[in-house]
Amino acid sequence: MNADDEAAAKASRIDGAAVHLEWPDAAEAAREATFRRLHSLALENDPVPPDVLASARSSFGLRSIDDELAVLVYDSMIDHELLANVRSGGRTVRQVTFEAPDLVLEMEVSGARYLVGQVVPSQAAVVELRHRGGTIQMETDELGCFHVPVVPDGPVSFRCRPTGSAARSVATSWITL
């Protein structure tokens, strides 16, 4: 504890009006000194890296302005109990469901990052997987099924455009699978 702190502690003990601002005792003063040292250590040792800041800025350009947003309504990863039931060959399969007003996207990702998905209601569509390195475009079969051999690392979003329909395309929220 430095001299300023001591002075502050003493002053606030004398000034009874500043009830909630006073140090009740030396233990609290020591605690706050620890906090302040930690605060400057955090600034010094663990600042936001410049590339993280740049990446946050650039996500603005990735908004899907004209798409309908499909939100995550189910993720087996979040649900402990269900997770235990969804195992195939000893490896965990993760199931996620995205929902937009007129369309649902259901997907399963294996431990080996193989993804199978389906557009519901069943219909042919073009599905675009957006990821850090660009986009992967694929066409579903007539039942709306599609697959991705290896899902890219990092956050991804799926954009789905039903073929033969004037409906707006749908983009899922970003998720790290």
Add this chain to the structure above:
Amino acid sequence: MPCLSEGLPCGLHVWRGYSWHMYDVDVGGLLRRAAGGDEQAWDALVDRFAGLVWAIARGHGLNQADSAEISRTTWLGLAENLNSIKAPERLGAWLATSARRECLRMLRQQERYISAEQCADGMCGDHALALIDDLAKRGQGAALWSAFEALAPDCKALLRVLLADPPLGYAELSDVFEMPIGSIGPVRARCLDRLGDRTALHPLRSQGRRAGAGTTKGRVS
């Protein structure tokens, strides 16, 4: 009076340990402008809250690369939801909750979720050994940071967010961490005491087998 150096009442300034100048930002206005396509407004939001999102990820014990991914997912999520943020004044809590959810998901996926059982006396993993080394060789600052890194997950996550600039208020923290607002202050105090104990002036003595978290109780009474 030295503690009024930033025009703040001493207790507030010293207690929080950070400056409050950023609270002047009109978050609602920035959100509206960003939703309308104003990139500068978006950048201002990033500048204000990037530290908070980063602190959430780091506080959950994720390394730099994973924390970068959490941050990216969180900001992409906000970009998609600019029009649907219902309470702009609680944007910090929205971002923190979203980042925390991603962290828990990632930890579970990597099967790295640290349970309380893996931690002895409030410290986890190999960090405890590194701490003794640091105390001996690199001085108190390094030791304090190592001790912080080694804190049990509950302490570390909460403290790291409180160290962010700007940190969240207790009401928002209570939502994000799903803990009663009344317990945040006491938990913060207990975690800080634990750190203080471990990095006291006689490091090796305080590093010895003292009676765990009980050491703090005696001092506070």
